[in-house]
Structures are given as structure tokens and as C-alpha cells.
Amino acid sequence: MLKVQNLYLCYPGQSEPIFKNLTFELKDGELLWLTGPNGCGKTSLLNCISGIIPQRIKAEFKGDIILNDLDLNPIPINERFRYLAYQMSDPDNQIFFPRVEKELFFALENAGLTIKEMKERIIRATEDFGLQDFWETEPGKLSLGQKKLLVLAFCSAQDTPLYLLDEPTSALSGESILKVKKWLKNLLSNGKMVIMVEHNPDLGSLANQILDLSK
Template sequence: MLQVQNLYLCYPEQSKPIFEKLSFELQEGELLWLKGPNGCGKTSLLNCISGIIPMRIKTEFNGTIKLNNIDLNPVPINERFRYLAYQMSDPDNQIFFPRVEKELSFALENAGLTIPEMKERILQASKDFGLQEFWETEPGKLSRGEKKLLVLAFCSAQDTPLYLLDEPTSALSGESILKVKNWLIKLLSQGKTVIMVEHNPNLSSLASQILDLGL
């Protein structure tokens, strides 16, 4: 279960907080759909849960974030990703290696998995997002939509309890959107918790809760 209690966030250049006294709970197998206009704090909320705020982006921030009764606030970013996977809106911010296969395997190399376990996860993630033919490809040569699928695939391979998704279907075709939808259905059936920023109404049926930060 994810518990968010009394979150307060205010950037130094702003006099008004992005949000304050923000609280919600999510059970296993639930998806929270974040809505609201640009600038209302959707990505900022994901950054707070991931630890990017306040560890990388310095702001006035307080509140409690617990996942399965573990307080995430003191957990460093490099350790927090044992608990969550984060797909950012711009895939170029998360792609670093010269081959697709290396991108998929990197997140698993320090997870204590055996080589067969790593290969199984990478293969399954590649199948889910149609990336098998790109294993030896340089990620920089992929289209923006293919890069988005690559980031989603390595998030999937991490197999964490919590997934943070920032516009996962932007830049995707209809067939690729269906791949994402089927993956989300699988995640929820496995008891994963998902928080998603998304503008595609075709995915709204998956939401257990909707939080409009613009209200």
C-alpha cells in the first residue's frame, strides 16, 4: 500500500505552493490517474515520490510517503528504485547506453538476480513492447515512440511494487498504445500499484482513483 500524507511543495521562485496538505492512499492493484492543467503539479508529485524532489531539485518540501510501511523520505534515490520504477515524460532523459539490450539490463545488474533471471525479465519486457528486433540497435537511432517503449520496457523489467508513469502513451501509435494498455492490465493483475499522468481517455477505464490537482 502507498500512503501519501500532508505533502507540501513550494518552489523557491514561487510564493504559492504547488500543493499543500495533499494526502491519498493506494492499495495493491490500484491505478491513480493524475489530472489537471500544465503546471498544476502532476510531474512534481511523481518527482516527490521518486525522490528527485528534494534530493535533486531543491524545494521547500515536507510530508510523509510510505510504501508498504517503509518511509521513503530518507531512502536515497539509488536505493529508492528498488521500490519503484519511474518513466519520465522525455525518454531522452533516461537513455544512456549504446545498445538497447544494455539499457534493458542495466537496471537489473545490481538487483542480485542470477543471469538466467535477468535474461528472462529482459526477454519478457522486450516481447511486451515489441523490442526484440532492436536489441543491438543504438537507442539514439530509435524514433521517439520507440524510445518511450524502451523506457517502459526497462521499468517493466525492474518488477517493482510501484510504477510512476508520466504520459506513457504520448508519441505512440495505436498499436503501441494497445501494448501499453495490455501491460498496465498485467501490472494491476499482479498487484502492482501505478500512478499515471495521461491524456489518452482510452486508458481511463483502468483507473481505480482519479486525482485532479487543478481543482
């Protein structure tokens, strides 16, 4: 279970906070769909849970973020990958290596897995997103949609309790959207928790909860 309690967030120079006493709970196997207009704080909330705020983006931040009885706040951002996977809206912010294979392996190298386990996860993830023929490809040569699928693939390979997804289907074709929807259904059926920012109402139909941050 994820518990977010009394979350307060205000960026430097702003007179009004983005959040004030924001509280919600998410159970295993549930998807929370974040809605609201641009600027209402959807990505900011994902950044708070991931640790980007306040560890990388400085802001006045208060509140509790508890994942399965673990307080995430003191955990360094480079250690949170053990507990959550975060797909950002711009895939270029998360792609660094010269080959797709290396990109996928890097997501798992610090997880204490054997080479065999890493390969099994990567094979499964690339097949789920139709990337099995791109292992040797330079990520910079992929289309925007393929880059987004690559980020989703390494999130999938991490196999964490919690997934943070920021517009996972933007720039994707209809066929790729179906792959993402199938993957989400599989995550939820396996007890994973998902917090998603998404404009496609078809994916929103998977939501157990809707949180409108404009209110």
C-alpha cells in the same frame, strides 16, 4: 499500499505552494490517474515520490511517503529503484547506453539477480513492447515512440511494487498504445500500484481513482 500524507511543496521564488496538505492512499492492484492543466503539479508529484524532489530538484518539501510501511523519504534516489519504477515524459532523460540490450541490463544489474533471471525479464519485457528485434540497436537511432517503449520495458523488467508513469502513450501509434494498455492491465492484475499522468481517456478507463490536482 502507498500512503502520501500532508504533502507540501513549494519551489524557490514561488509565493504559493504547488501542494499543501496533499493526502491520498493507493492499494495494491490500483491505478491512480492524475489530471489537471499544465503546471498544476502532476509531474512534480511523481518527482516527489521518486525522490527527484528534493534530492535533485531543490524545493521546500514536507510530508510522509510510505510504501508498504517503508518510509521512502530517507532512501537515496539511487536506491529507490528497488521499490519503484519511474517512466519520465522525455525518454532521452533516461537513456544512456550504446545498445538497447545494455540499457535493459543496467536497470537490473544492481538488483542482485542472476544472469539467467535478468535475461528472462528482459526477453519478457522486450516481447511485451515489441522490441525483441532491437537488442543490438543504438537507442539514439530509435524513434521517439520506440524510445518511450524502451523506457517502459526497463520499468517493467524492474518488477517493483509501484510504477510512476508520465504520459506513457504520447508519441505512440495505436498498436503500441494497445501494448501499453495490455501491460497496465497485467500490472494491476498482479497487485502492482500505478500512478499515471496521461491524456488518453482510454487508458484513464483503467483508473480506480482520479486525482484532479487543479482543485
